[in-house]
Amino acid sequence: xxxxxxxxxxxxxxxxxxxxxxxxxxxxxxxxxxxxxxxxxxxxxxxxxxxxxxxxxxxxxxxxxxxxxxxxxxxxxxxxxxxxxxxxxxxxxxxxxxxxxxxxxxxxxxxxxxxxxxxxxxxxxxxxxxxxxxxxxxxxxxxxxxxxxxxxxxxxxxxxxxxxxxxxxxxxxxxxxxxxxxxxxxxxxxxxxxxxxxxxxxxxxxxxxxxxxxxxxxxxxxxxxxxxxxxxxxxxxxxxxxxxxxxxxxxxxxxxxxxxxxxxxxxxxxxxxxxxxxxxxxxxxxxxxxxxxxxxxxxxxxxxxxxxxxxxxxxxxxxxxxxxxxxxxxxxxxxxxxxxxxxxxxxxxxxxxxxxxxxxxxxxxxxxxxxxxxxxxxxxxxxxxxxxxxxxxxxxxxxxxxxxxxxxxxxxxxxx
Amino acid sequence: xxxxxxxxxxxxxxxxxxxxxxxxxxxxxxxxxxxxxxxxxxxxxxxxxxxxxxxxxxxxxxxxxxxxxxxxxxxxxxxxxxxxxxxxxxxxxxxxxxxxxxxxxxxxxxxxxxxxxxxxxxxxxxxxxxxxxxxxxxxxxxxxxxxxxxxxxxxxxxxxxxxxxxxxxxxxxxxxxxxxxxxxxxxxxxxxxxxxxxxxxxxxxxxxxxxxxxxxxxxxxxxxxxxxxxxxxxxxxxxxxxxxxxxxxxxxxxxxxxxxxxxxxxxxxxxxxxxxxxxxxxxxxxxxxxxxxx
Numbered sequence: 001x002x003x004x005x006x007x008x009x010x011x012x013x014x015x016x017x018x019x020x021x022x023x024x025x026x027x028x029x030x031x032x033x034x035x036x037x038x039x040x041x042x043x044x045x046x047x048x049x050x051x052x053x054x055x056x057x058x059x060x061x062x063x064x065x066x067x068x069x070x071x072x073x074x075x076x077x078x079x080x081x082x083x084x085x086x087x088x089x090x091x092x093x094x095x096x097x098x099x100x101x102x103x104x105x106x107x108x109x110x111x112x113x114x115x116x117x118x119x120x121x122x123x124x125x126x127x128x129x130x131x132x133x134x135x136x137x138x139x140x141x142x143x144x145x146x147x148x149x150x151x152x153x154x155x156x157x158x159x160x161x162x163x164x165x166x167x168x169x170x171x172x173x174x175x176x177x178x179x180x181x182x183x184x185x186x187x188x189x190x191x192x193x194x195x196x197x198x199x200x201x202x203x204x205x206x207x208x209x210x211x212x213x214x215x216x217x218x219x220x221x222x223x224x225x226x227x228x229x230x231x232x233x234x235x236x237x238x239x240x241x242x243x244x245x246x247x248x249x250x251x252x253x254x255x256x257x258x259x260x261x262x263x264x265x266x267x268x269x270x271x272x273x274x275x276x277x278x279x280x281x282x283x284x285x286x287x288x289x290x291x292x293x294x295x296x297x298x299x300x301x302x303x304x305x306x307x308x309x310x311x312x313x314x315x316x317x318x319x320x321x322x323x324x325x326x327x328x329x330x331x332x333x334x335x336x337x338x339x340x341x342x343x344x345x346x347x348x349x350x351x352x353x354x355x356x357x358x359x360x361x362x363x364x365x366x367x368x369x370x371x372x373x374x375x376x377x378x379x380x381x382x383x384x385x386x387x388x389x390x391x392x393x394x395x396x397x398x399x400x401x402x403x404x405x406x407x408x409x410x411x412x413x414x415x416x
Numbered sequence: 417x418x419x420x421x422x423x424x425x426x427x428x429x430x431x432x433x434x435x436x437x438x439x440x441x442x443x444x445x446x447x448x449x450x451x452x453x454x455x456x457x458x459x460x461x462x463x464x465x466x467x468x469x470x471x472x473x474x475x476x477x478x479x480x481x482x483x484x485x486x487x488x489x490x491x492x493x494x495x496x497x498x499x500x501x502x503x504x505x506x507x508x509x510x511x512x513x514x515x516x517x518x519x520x521x522x523x524x525x526x527x528x529x530x531x532x533x534x535x536x537x538x539x540x541x542x543x544x545x546x547x548x549x550x551x552x553x554x555x556x557x558x559x560x561x562x563x564x565x566x567x568x569x570x571x572x573x574x575x576x577x578x579x580x581x582x583x584x585x586x587x588x589x590x591x592x593x594x595x596x597x598x599x600x601x602x603x604x605x606x607x608x609x610x611x612x613x614x615x616x617x618x619x620x621x622x623x624x625x626x627x628x629x630x631x632x633x634x635x636x637x638x639x640x641x642x643x644x645x646x647x648x649x650x651x652x653x654x655x656x657x658x659x660x661x662x663x664x665x666x667x668x669x670x671x672x673x674x675x676x677x678x679x680x681x682x683x684x685x686x687x688x689x690x691x692x693x694x695x696x697x698x699x700x701x702x703x704x705x706x707x708x709x710x
Contacts, residue, residue, distance in 0.1 A: 028710070030710070032531065032534055032535070034531075034532075065710060067710075073710070100708065102704070102708065104697065104699045105699055107704050107708070113558075114557075114558045115558060116557055116558045116559040116560075119562075141557060152704050154699070154702050154703065154704045155702070156698055156699075156702060159702070159703070159704065209703070211549070211703070213543075213546060213547075213549065214546075214547060214549065214565070216562055266562050268547065268562060268564050268565055270547075270564070270565065270566055270621060271564055271565075271566035271621060272564065273562065273564050302564070304564060304566065304567065304570075306566060306567060306569045306570035306571075306623070307569055307570065307571075307623060311679075312571045312574075312679070314570050314571075347570070347571035347574045348574055349497055349499060349503070349505040349574055350574075351530075351532075351533075351573075351574055376530060376532060379505070379506070379529060379530045379531060380530070380531050382532045413532070415530075415531030415532045415534065416531060
């Protein structure tokens with residue numbers, strides 16, 4: 001990505017200048033976004049050298065939208081973060097930089113964009129187009145912008161999206177100062193690829209969608225570089241683990257060529273939402289570095305009570321079960337887990353919401369609690385809270401290495 | 417004209433009289449019967465010809481018929497939320513609607529303010545029969561989320577409007593009962609007479625058990641609506657005002673005021689701009705359009 005950022009930034013300024021020129025014309029243009037300050041506190045002392053108990057951070061995201069004609073537009077959304085705790089979390093990304101052109105039943109997007117597929121909350125199994133920005137948020141909801149050419153053909157109730165993804169985006173990993181990492185550091189910059197074309201290998205994806213009276217269906221297929229790397233031990237020429245000057249060994253990400261077929265479904269039954277996501281992937285190594293085809297599914301329900309006890313507040317109940325047929329060899333910590341959640345929306349002027357989640361592993365009993373809350377302070381200012389608490393992390397669970405990294409973070413976000 | 421009508425009704429009821437032997441007698445009988453019968457007719461006939469349920473439905477059907485053919489519309493609106501202490505907060509939105517023949521309307525709405533929800537958009541396909549389909553687009557995640565149909569009773573953006581208050585009102589979604597006619601109880605239409613009818617939502621997930629509405633008898637404009645909650649107590653009152661006529665035919669209130677009698681909160685919704693026949697099509701109301709809507 002390093003080689004991409006420089007030219008991309010220059011190109012962006014060029015385009016911004018172009019927008020400024022266009023702005024004189026009558027087409028609609030808009031700038032919006034946010035600036036946020038964030039504080040993270042880790043109450044437990046760290047496990048590894050170099051880690052801190054707290055960190056401060058600022059981030060800015062700005063979306064420039066320029067209508068080019070009645071059926072065409074351009075969007076540029078740069079994002080940047082400065083972090084006091086982990087230099088790797090200090091990063092810049094073009095979340096979006098695309099041109100859009102559409103006709104009555106078709107749409108083309110060319111450039112950097114984000115795409116979301118799926119229906120469940122605890123995991124996003126079918127969602128594969130964009131790389132996860134792992135350091136931006138621990139829940140994996142944040143994504144890097146992905147260069148793509150996307151063609152959509154949509155009818156009233158069905159549609160097909162075709163993607164050509166010419167450039168692969170690498171995942172980011174916590175540096176020495178970062179919490180929520182394993183003892184052995186992952187050198188994200190020293191990535192290795194199964195494909196000889198490395199990150200320039202072209203990926204393809206397609207998704208068919210259908211909707212009918214309370215039922216949504218998506219069927220997707222992806223062929224290309226897997227977004228989830230297999231972590232390998234760095235070795236020297238002799239084949240021994242490489243030890244640096246401080247006496248540490250290192251891991252590096254290995255990106256493999258995979259194919260993935262996915263299905264996502266949602267059914268509305270009165271106040272109930274029933275959800276299913278399922279994938280079958282080939283070409284991916286598991287935790288034991290064995291290439292094993294696998295299937296993984298998430299089954300969920302959501303029930304919401306509106307206007308609880310005469311108030312305007314809504315309460316939602318969420319339940320999801322996640323299963324990975326690789327079991328303990330699964331890369332994901334969620335391999336046979338149950339998530340139960342409670343969502344509160346007060347529907348007050350402040351738009352106060354809270355989400356409380358509990359995740360429990362059936363097999364090894366690892367469990368943790370999550371908390372998310374937000375409240376609007378005025379038309380531009382919002383306070384957000386997020387917490388993560390590891391209740392039980394056994395030695396054989398992926399969460400063992402971060403068992404002392406329960407945290408609470410507060411964000412003050414100014415939207416413009 | 418009145419005479420004609422009078423004669424017709426007499427002829428219709430007096431078929432038994434026809435059987436009487438004397439034509440002369442019959443004529444007297446007609447004269448004798450006619451006047452009191454006419455009075456009887458004007459007092460009772462509407463009730464005997466039409467049950468209150470039928471009349472209520474007839475009014476709703478007529479209102480729908482008069483509103484047919486508007487095609488599509490775009491609007492800009494502002495919502496002012498007020499709590500019981502008088503503190504206010506403003507929401508700004510833009511909307512697009514499409515009339516669908518044979519089914520409920522389709523609509524798109526995007527939020528401009530408060531800024532944290534800017535760009536969030538909602539797509540609704542309302543249906544005459546069965547639940548509406550509704551999706552919410554969250555621009556930060558680029559995620560389209562399905563909203564369950566029971567959300568209709570939930571608050572819209574923290575306001576005193578619920579989703580169902582703002583969705584298209586299909587005749588089939590309610591059963592009706594006509595109550596009475598009386599002078600319209602709102603300032604703007606006070607010189608007019610209003611039909612007062614009750615409607616009862618068919619769908620059990622509605623937040624209401626009973627809705628009482630006042631429609632003016634000239635143009636079938638809504639003047640006042642009272643909403644009764646699941647416990648049958650008076651929850652909200654909606655007043656419509658600043659009526660404007662579009663395309664020489666379609667009346668739209670430019671201002672809606674809803675007061676929640678239980679919480680003491682109120683919301684004012686004002687249309688800043690309203691345009692008709694802008695050329696929107698079905699294809700402007702699918703999920704790609706939802707994600708594109710700015």
